[in-house]
Amino acid sequence: MNKIALIIGREYLSRVKKKSFILLTFLGPLLLAAVMAFVIWIGLSENSNQTILVIDDTKGAFSNMDAGENFKFMYIDDLEIDAAKEGFNDSQYTSILHIPQGILDNKRPLLYFKEQPSTMMQRSIESRVEKVVENEKLKLYGIDKNDYKRVKTNFDLALIKFTESGKEEEVMTEKARVGFVFGIAIYMFIFLYGVQVMRGVIEEKSNRIVEVIISSVKPFQLMMGKIIGIALVSLTQFLLWIVLSITFISVSQSLLFKDKLQEVSTMQMQTTTELADSKAFQEADVDITDLTNPQHLINRINWGLMIGLFMFYFLGGYLLYSSLFAAIGAAVDSETDTQQFMLPITLPLLLAYFLSFTIIENPESPAAFWGSIIPFTSPVIMMVRVAIGLEPGEYWQLFLSMGLLIAGFIFTTWLAGKIYRTGILMYGKKVNYKEIWKWIRYHD
Amino acid sequence: MEYILEVKNVSKQYANHQALNDVSIAIPKGIIFGLLGPNGAGKTSLIRIINQITAPDSGEVLLNGEPLAQGHENNIGYLPEERGLYKKMKVGEQAMYLAMLKGMNKKQAKTALDEWFKRFEITDWWDKKVEELSKGMAQKIQFIVTVLHEPELLILDEPFSGFDPINTNLIKSEILRLKEKGTTIIFSTHNMGSVEEICDEIALINQSQKILDGGVREIKQQHKPNIFELTFKGNMIGFTNALWTGFELIDHKEVEDGITTARIRLLNNHTPNDLLNAVLPHVEIVGLTEILPTMNEIFIATVNQENPAEV
Numbered sequence: 001m002n003k004i005a006l007i008i009g010r011e012y013l014s015r016v017k018k019k020s021f022i023l024l025t026f027l028g029p030l031l032l033a034a035v036m037a038f039v040i041w042i043g044l045s046e047n048s049n050q051t052i053l054v055i056d057d058t059k060g061a062f063s064n065m066d067a068g069e070n071f072k073f074m075y076i077d078d079l080e081i082d083a084a085k086e087g088f089n090d091s092q093y094t095s096i097l098h099i100p101q102g103i104l105d106n107k108r109p110l111l112y113f114k115e116q117p118s119t120m121m122q123r124s125i126e127s128r129v130e131k132v133v134e135n136e137k138l139k140l141y142g143i144d145k146n147d148y149k150r151v152k153t154n155f156d157l158a159l160i161k162f163t164e165s166g167k168e169e170e171v172m173t174e175k176a177r178v179g180f181v182f183g184i185a186i187y188m189f190i191f192l193y194g195v196q197v198m199r200g201v202i203e204e205k206s207n208r209i210v211e212v213i214i215s216s217v218k219p220f221q222l223m224m225g226k227i228i229g230i231a232l233v234s235l236t237q238f239l240l241w242i243v244l245s246i247t248f249i250s251v252s253q254s255l256l257f258k259d260k261l262q263e264v265s266t267m268q269m270q271t272t273t274e275l276a277d278s279k280a281f282q283e284a285d286v287d288i289t290d291l292t293n294p295q296h297l298i299n300r301i302n303w304g305l306m307i308g309l310f311m312f313y314f315l316g317g318y319l320l321y322s323s324l325f326a327a328i329g330a331a332v333d334s335e336t337d338t339q340q341f342m343l344p345i346t347l348p349l350l351l352a353y354f355l356s357f358t359i360i361e362n363p364e365s366p367a368a369f370w371g372s373i374i375p376f377t378s379p380v381i382m383m384v385r386v387a388i389g390l391e392p393g394e395y396w397q398l399f400l401s402m403g404l405l406i407a408g409f410i411f412t413t414w415l416a417g418k419i420y421r422t423g424i425l426m427y428g429k430k431v432n433y434k435e436i437w438k439w440i441r442y443h444d
Numbered sequence: 445m446e447y448i449l450e451v452k453n454v455s456k457q458y459a460n461h462q463a464l465n466d467v468s469i470a471i472p473k474g475i476i477f478g479l480l481g482p483n484g485a486g487k488t489s490l491i492r493i494i495n496q497i498t499a500p501d502s503g504e505v506l507l508n509g510e511p512l513a514q515g516h517e518n519n520i521g522y523l524p525e526e527r528g529l530y531k532k533m534k535v536g537e538q539a540m541y542l543a544m545l546k547g548m549n550k551k552q553a554k555t556a557l558d559e560w561f562k563r564f565e566i567t568d569w570w571d572k573k574v575e576e577l578s579k580g581m582a583q584k585i586q587f588i589v590t591v592l593h594e595p596e597l598l599i600l601d602e603p604f605s606g607f608d609p610i611n612t613n614l615i616k617s618e619i620l621r622l623k624e625k626g627t628t629i630i631f632s633t634h635n636m637g638s639v640e641e642i643c644d645e646i647a648l649i650n651q652s653q654k655i656l657d658g659g660v661r662e663i664k665q666q667h668k669p670n671i672f673e674l675t676f677k678g679n680m681i682g683f684t685n686a687l688w689t690g691f692e693l694i695d696h697k698e699v700e701d702g703i704t705t706a707r708i709r710l711l712n713n714h715t716p717n718d719l720l721n722a723v724l725p726h727v728e729i730v731g732l733t734e735i736l737p738t739m740n741e742i743f744i745a746t747v748n749q750e751n752p753a754e755v
Contacts, residue, residue, distance in 0.1 A: 006541065014530075207531060208524075209527070209528045211524035211527065212586075212589075213542075214497050215495040215517060215520070215524070216517055217517075217545060427526065
């Protein structure tokens with residue numbers, strides 16, 4: 001037992017000390033933080049103050065729109081749009097807002113720009129135009145403004161799944177997407193670390209050190225030591241990624257955007273009232289800022305359960321596949337020979353990946369059921385199903401899936417052990433499936 | 445006699461061929477034992493069984509009288525024919541790792557390694573990566589990690605393949621030193637000439653069977669063809685006439701002016717004394733040596749005896 005700990009230690013330390021590991025561990029979160037900072041910066045970065053020339057074909061109704069944070073409207077009476085466009089390049093105006101005739105009949109206003117206005121500014125302009133159009137329509141149809149406010153309605157369809165137990169439950173594609181992200185992460189990491197196991201085995205075999213080592217330990221101990229060592233590497237990487245991502249993101253945001261974010265939040269309070277009815281803004285509101293909103297996606301996902309199951313299904317799937325990767329590594333002499341054996345391993349993983357797309361749309365399909373039960377696909381697919389939510393009547397499926405995954409990896413490790421212990425001592429032999437079948441049937 | 449290793453009627457069948465067929469060997473403590481035979485004879489299969497890398501289909505192996513079991517691997521040092529090191533690991537770190545896999549603790553491993561590194565004058569390699577070492581340097585490291593834990597039984601499979609002559613001599617003298625300290629050593633090689641001078645006993649393996657074993661001297665005596673090399677000064681014709689029925693002149697050549705060397709087989713239980721008596725009146729004797737067969741010749745002769753049809 002002490003010896004397997006030694007092997008685990010070597011496998012772990014030799015990888016964790018590698019430059020590529022350290023680089024990837026730091027660069028990943030750094031890149032994530034940079035991308036987030038960039039996205040925020042794009043969203044926040046206002047073009048320098050814009051002066052917008054309003055060409056109002058309706059003559060008058062729009063002549064009184066409020067200026068925004070960093071734009072103002074200018075008006076020239078009796079200027080036609082064609083003339084305005086002609087002189088646009090030489091003028092000091094940065095944009096032309098053209099309100100066409102028939103805007104009350106839902107004809108769209110047009111914005112010509114030299115410098116593209118930010119999304120925020122576009123929304124502000126839109127909301128100002130909408131407000132005027134609304135007022136004009138109210139006047140046109142003789143509707144009292146207060147009546148209108150009382151009448152005005154806006155909602156999304158709430159999808160309620162009626163379960164067998166009679167319990168009602170919301171179905172949200174969004175939730176499925178979260179599960180999908182978890183599933184894809186599992187898919188990627190199984191590949192990433194499984195291939196590392198395979199490379200490690202090939203390295204030992206082509207180095208010719210393997211026979212030295214298996215004269216001290218059992219081949220199975222060497223294989224398991226490698227698999228477990230790399231599993232610990234992966235867990236270290238996850239942990240560091242999570243910690244570093246949070247650190248980098250919060251540090252970068254507080255350093256780069258502290259002032260801006262405050263500015264934005266005051267501005268948003270302002271605009272929230274302005275844009276109270278804008279559907280687009282509501283969505284944005286729920287998505288990004290208001291984490292206290294129970295309807296926020298973050299609060300509708302059971303994160304503890306998801307992360308716990310992520311760990312379980314990642315480790316289960318990893319153990320299942322990595323032992324097969326180890327068997328491939330043992331069977332071949334160099335990485336170029338792995339092709340023919342990789343296919344049967346990558347196929348079920350790819351299948352799981354593609355199935356998970358359809359499951360987002362149709363979580364009740366038989367494909368979803370079987371995919372989430374069979375150990376070769378369950379690590380990816382069960383994550384999607386759990387994110388959507390299992391009802392109590394379906395819990396047995398989760399337990400069955402977990403149980404089968406454990407049984408599955410015990411089986412593949414046993415099988416791989418048999419291939420491994422013969423394969424690592426075979427050199428210079430082109431191995432095929434028939435040969436491997438013989439190895440499996442060998443007695444000790 | 446006390447045996448460190450007894451292999452009893454071991455057979456091993458692989459899918460396509462029989463690797464070992466009812467092989468029995470007993471190795472007394474403290475000797476150098478040569479496991480000889482051509483490539484593919486089954487030597488490595490037998491060694492892998494002794495190292496518990498594989499198990500025999502039938503038969504048993506006793507180490508110090510006990511059937512092989514877990515834990516015994518720490519009493520054995522094994523230098524495989526296919527050997528290597530992790531290229532990316534540092535020399536010292538790697539030697540420590542391999543030593544600890546053989547059951548040494550950190551302190552023991554470090555002390556023993558320091559001693560060996562000093563003896564081989566390679567202390568400055570400790571922090572080098574293996575990929576920076578030459579092949580000969582790596583071989584020294586491999587040898588050190590094989591013997592570091594002071595195994596009772598040392599198994600060297602083709603130890604000199606790829607060694608340069610300087611390292612070969614270094615390793616040979618280290619092996620003799622270990623023997624003096626009481627280590628039993630098994631040499632496995634297809635190059636029979638390379639080890640016969642240091643082996644006490646040998647076993648010849650051919651086509652998965654043991655065909656001959658015993659002490660090197662006894663085997664040579666048993667297989668000696670009774671040929672003597674006689675160097676003399678004098679007349680060749682007189683010499684030839686002196687050899688009457690009891691002796692057979694195989695060949696002769698003049699090595700320098702007036703001195704001839706002749707090879708003579710003794711027939712009919714004649715002794716070297718009879719030979720000397722016969723030729724003394726005719727020539728002046730310079731020297732007489734008995735020609736012993738090489739292990740290679742014995743091997744070929746034995747194989748021919750066993751399978752006359754194949755030759």
